[in-house]
Amino acid sequence: MNLAFRNAVQGGDDKPKLPGSLHVNRRLDQWLSIQPGGTVTITPGKVELGQGIITALAQIAAEELDVALPRLVVRPASTPGSPDEAVTSGSLSVQESGMAIRHACAEARAIFVGVAAQKTGVPREDIAVQDGDFVAPDGRVLGSYWSMADAALLAVEATPGDRAKPASARRIAGTSAPRLDLPAKIFGQPRFVHDMRLPGMMHARMVRPAARGATLAALRDGPLPGGATIFRDGSVLAALATQEHHAEAAAARLAARASWDAADTLPEEHAIEAWMDSAPREDSIVLERSAETPAPARRIARRFFRPFITHGSIGTSCAVATWTGDTVEIWCHSQGIYNLRADLTKALRMPADNIILHHVEGAGCYGHNGADDVALDAALIARAHPGTPIRVLWSRAEELAWGPASPAMIVDVAAEAEADGTLLRWSQQVLSNGHSGRPGRGALPTLLAASMMADGFPVPPAINPPLAGGGGAQRNAVPPYRVPALKVDMARITAMPLRTSALRGLGALVNVWAIESVMDELAAQAAEDPLAHRLRHLDDARSRDVLSRAARMADWPNRQKRDGIGMGLAVSRYKGSGAWCAAVAEIEAGERIRCKRLWLAADVGEVVNPDGSLNQIEGGAIQATSLCLLEAVRHDARNVTSDSWETYPILRFTDVPRVQAELIARPEAPPLGAGECSLGPVIAAIANAIADALGVRVTRWPFTPENIARAMDDA
Amino acid sequence: MSVSFTLNGAAVAAPIEDEAPLLAALRGPLGLSGTRYGCGAEQCGACLVLVDGQPAYSCTLHSGVVAGRSVTTVEGLGTPEAPHPLQTAFLELQAGQCGFCLSGILLRASVLLRDKPAPTEDDVRAALDPHLCRCGSHNRIIRAVLRAAAIGQPA
Numbered sequence: 001m002n003l004a005f006r007n008a009v010q011g012g013d014d015k016p017k018l019p020g021s022l023h024v025n026r027r028l029d030q031w032l033s034i035q036p037g038g039t040v041t042i043t044p045g046k047v048e049l050g051q052g053i054i055t056a057l058a059q060i061a062a063e064e065l066d067v068a069l070p071r072l073v074v075r076p077a078s079t080p081g082s083p084d085e086a087v088t089s090g091s092l093s094v095q096e097s098g099m100a101i102r103h104a105c106a107e108a109r110a111i112f113v114g115v116a117a118q119k120t121g122v123p124r125e126d127i128a129v130q131d132g133d134f135v136a137p138d139g140r141v142l143g144s145y146w147s148m149a150d151a152a153l154l155a156v157e158a159t160p161g162d163r164a165k166p167a168s169a170r171r172i173a174g175t176s177a178p179r180l181d182l183p184a185k186i187f188g189q190p191r192f193v194h195d196m197r198l199p200g201m202m203h204a205r206m207v208r209p210a211a212r213g214a215t216l217a218a219l220r221d222g223p224l225p226g227g228a229t230i231f232r233d234g235s236v237l238a239a240l241a242t243q244e245h246h247a248e249a250a251a252a253r254l255a256a257r258a259s260w261d262a263a264d265t266l267p268e269e270h271a272i273e274a275w276m277d278s279a280p281r282e283d284s285i286v287l288e289r290s291a292e293t294p295a296p297a298r299r300i301a302r303r304f305f306r307p308f309i310t311h312g313s314i315g316t317s318c319a320v321a322t323w324t325g326d327t328v329e330i331w332c333h334s335q336g337i338y339n340l341r342a343d344l345t346k347a348l349r350m351p352a353d354n355i356i357l358h359h360v361e362g363a364g365c366y367g368h369n370g371a372d373d374v375a376l377d378a379a380l381i382a383r384a385h386p387g388t389p390i391r392v393l394w395s396r397a398e399e400l401a402w403g404p405a406s407p408a409m410i411v412d413v414a415a416e417a418e419a420d421g422t423l424l425r426w427s428q429q430v431l432s433n434g435h436s437g438r439p440g441r442g443a444l445p446t447l448l449a450a451s452m453m454a455d456g457f458p459v460p461p462a463i464n465p466p467l468a469g470g471g472g473a474q475r476n477a478v479p480p481y482r483v484p485a486l487k488v489d490m491a492r493i494t495a496m497p498l499r500t501s502a503l504r505g506l507g508a509l510v511n512v513w514a515i516e517s518v519m520d521e522l523a524a525q526a527a528e529d530p531l532a533h534r535l536r537h538l539d540d541a542r543s544r545d546v547l548s549r550a551a552r553m554a555d556w557p558n559r560q561k562r563d564g565i566g567m568g569l570a571v572s573r574y575k576g577s578g579a580w581c582a583a584v585a586e587i588e589a590g591e592r593i594r595c596k597r598l599w600l601a602a603d604v605g606e607v608v609n610p611d612g613s614l615n616q617i618e619g620g621a622i623q624a625t626s627l628c629l630l631e632a633v634r635h636d637a638r639n640v641t642s643d644s645w646e647t648y649p650i651l652r653f654t655d656v657p658r659v660q661a662e663l664i665a666r667p668e669a670p671p672l673g674a675g676e677c678s679l680g681p682v683i684a685a686i687a688n689a690i691a692d693a694l695g696v697r698v699t700r701w702p703f704t705p706e707n708i709a710r711a712m713d714d715a
Numbered sequence: 716m717s718v719s720f721t722l723n724g725a726a727v728a729a730p731i732e733d734e735a736p737l738l739a740a741l742r743g744p745l746g747l748s749g750t751r752y753g754c755g756a757e758q759c760g761a762c763l764v765l766v767d768g769q770p771a772y773s774c775t776l777h778s779g780v781v782a783g784r785s786v787t788t789v790e791g792l793g794t795p796e797a798p799h800p801l802q803t804a805f806l807e808l809q810a811g812q813c814g815f816c817l818s819g820i821l822l823r824a825s826v827l828l829r830d831k832p833a834p835t836e837d838d839v840r841a842a843l844d845p846h847l848c849r850c851g852s853h854n855r856i857i858r859a860v861l862r863a864a865a866i867g868q869p870a
Contacts, residue, residue, distance in 0.1 A: 050811075176809075182814060185814025395755065619851030622851030652846075
């Protein structure tokens with residue numbers, strides 16, 4: 001979903017290995033520049049999504065350059081100048097961007113100190129850097145980054161070699177520096193792309209078809225408010241006006257006047273599982289390990305089902321576009337502006353050099369929402385109005401119903417064990433649509449309007465990245481436990497009635513839920529404590545560490561059986577290669593399930609900003625609680641019907657669990673990213689807590705009274 | 716066609732129809748973008764403002780309704796130079812992630828602290844229940860409101 005994805009698909013190259021994204025963006029001046037006025041500008045290709053990445057990257061840069069953090073300016077990514085770091089996703093930004101910036105800044109420091117040494121005769125190893133000043137042992141200031149600022153010094157390729165500080169010497173990276181972007185958001189200052197106001201700008205609202213795949217048949221004439229006008233390109237329909245509320249009112253009128261050639265294209269909601277079982281598919285083996293195993297004393301076979309879910313950003317997707325001559329300039333909150341540009345070249349049938357993209361922050365996206373789609377919407381409308389900036393804002397209904405959804409999933413697990421619960425054999429079969437419909441990866445554009453415009457493109461089915469790139473549906477489908485015989489298969493459904501793509505955690509959410517439920521059930525059958533059962537099946541010390549820590553935080557051994565209360569635990573290493581996280585959940589089973597408390601222990605390797613990491617880990621946990629207790633995309637045969645917060649409810653303040661989260665410090669270890677590691681374990685821990693309280697395994701998502709009643713009927 | 720009212724303490728006249736949502740007046744002709752569009756249906760709280768000190772959803776409220784009245788937006792709550800205790804506390808506790816929900820939450824919390832200067836945690840949760848946060852910053856937000864209450868209390 002990121003460079004890791006690209007490398008997994010394209011393979012490596014012969015160049016000397018450089019850290020993170022520096023390997024593919026090798027010039028130092030792609031990453032930083034010194035301003036004579038006393039600031040350093042860093043120019044990462046990763047973008048702020050509300051996860052705090054720009055602060056962490058600034059900390060890393062300040063650390064290696066030895067300048068105070070307030071001197072750092074982080075320029076948002078834009079084409080063509082910013083390094084191409086593919087997509088800001090997969091909990092990889094510190095690994096890919098952070099390690100590039102660490103290395104680039106360490107080398108920049110060495111270059112500047114070398115010049116100071118050459119000019120003054122003071123040996124370079126004797127020169128200290130103090131907030132950007134180069135200081136001799138006798139206290140003389142020999143110069144500074146600012147006095148020596150010369151772009152030519154950094155107009156060079158980075159070289160291999162480890163110049164970065166040892167962990168023990170870090171003073172800025174590793175501290176809880178406050179977020180650089182948060183003050184503007186707390187004082188209501190313009191910061192989001194939604195807040196952009198360009199001279200002469202017009203507002204547009206899209207009018208969506210009456211059904212998936214429907215085409216616009218006719219549009220009745222009639223007056224529109226506020227001098228609003230109509231944009232139409234094939235079945236892409238919009239209203240635009242100088243005032244935003246006029247565009248909104250005009251779009252509502254157009255929707256009432258439009259008639260569509262529509263047909264049933266979606267499986268009925270109640271029949272989704274049967275549809276998945278019979279849909280065209282592409283099978284693959286994820287991992288297979290044969291072993292002769294004795295006849296099992298215990299066998300568990302469970303099917304876990306999760307419906308489509310969606311991102312639910314609080315701010316709706318938005319973009320501004322201006323067409324000047326043969327060039328379009330777009331401001332948007334895409335997670336990957338170069339990938340988006342690649343799809344815009346296809347959809348707009350124009351060269352990449354004529355498309356300029358700027359990242360401007362949006363609301364949290366939690367994966368691939370409508371951020372890329374709305375950029376094409378804006379570009380299409382702006383093309384019809386040369387010279388006029390066009391701002392498109394999606395409605396709440398569009399955000400919930402027309403952005404990509406995370407695919408419905410079925411995970412079938414069959415496990416065999418000895419009488420004491422010791423695993424012998426495990427098979428896991430994952431079935432879903434692809435988890436990535438991100439732009440920039442295939443021959444066809446994946447953007448919404450690309451399939452609706454005149455002379456448009458068929459919608460390419462979403463893919464699953466290879467496991468080496470993090471995987472999609474198969475993410476975390478390989479259990480972390482010692483088991484002699486193992487078979488993990490994946491089937492990707494190649495028909496795609498609902499557009500699907502990446503949502504925080506991808507397949508890990510369902511796979512971890514499935515694995516940890518079956519482990520729990522095996523422990524229960526063997527009358528073994530679920531903690532002990534897991535610990536003795538885990539060879540990986542860091543997995544055991546987070547699990548033991550979370551259990552200790554929750555005082556797991558001393559938990560009391562209380563009526564209507566359940567406790568459950570779970571552990572996972574995200575992607576099998578990322579951060580470790582364990583969760584303990586306490587739930588109350590009344591008329592509905594309420595998650596009351598969560599205890600989380602995580603190991604994210606080196607922590608650049610502990611408070612920021614904890615914020616991400618807790619945020620992921622609360623979002624996971626919402627996802628598994630409440631969320632399902634509702635639809636009929638024609639459309640998504642859960643297009644408001646009433647029909648797609650998410651967790652509210654009175655239902656939010658109290659969360660205690662801790663990080664296991666590993667300052668010497670490589671950083672692993674914190675953003676997604678807690679979701680799978682939290683969902684699994686909640687499911688296990690439900691089993692603890694009610695004695696029933698919930699195998700259908702969301703964990704609503706209806707689905708729990710169904711599990712009781714099946715039991 | 717103009718609606719006159721007091722906005723963050725200053726007299727303004729918005730050239731907009733009476734029926735236009737107040738949100739459109741604020742973000743459009745009045746140029747204050749701190750008030751957010753989230754759902755247009757009073758279901759998320761992102762657009763919350765105060766009208767004569769009472770919470771109101773600016774996404775559905777007609778501009779004409781506030782004629783002659785006093786409207787407070789997040790920009791009127793405080794500034795970096797003179798922050799409201801809530802803004803101080805939210806910064807201290809880094810209570811937010813993407814921040815899109817915060818304008819409405821800050822205004823709602825200001826009403827809570829005005830009416831109930833020493834709220835319990837459950838009071839804060841109940842007061843903020845009409846507001847959605849998708850990033851999962853809820854517990855930090857709750858702690859920040861309680862911290863702001865403590866700042867506002869005599870020692």
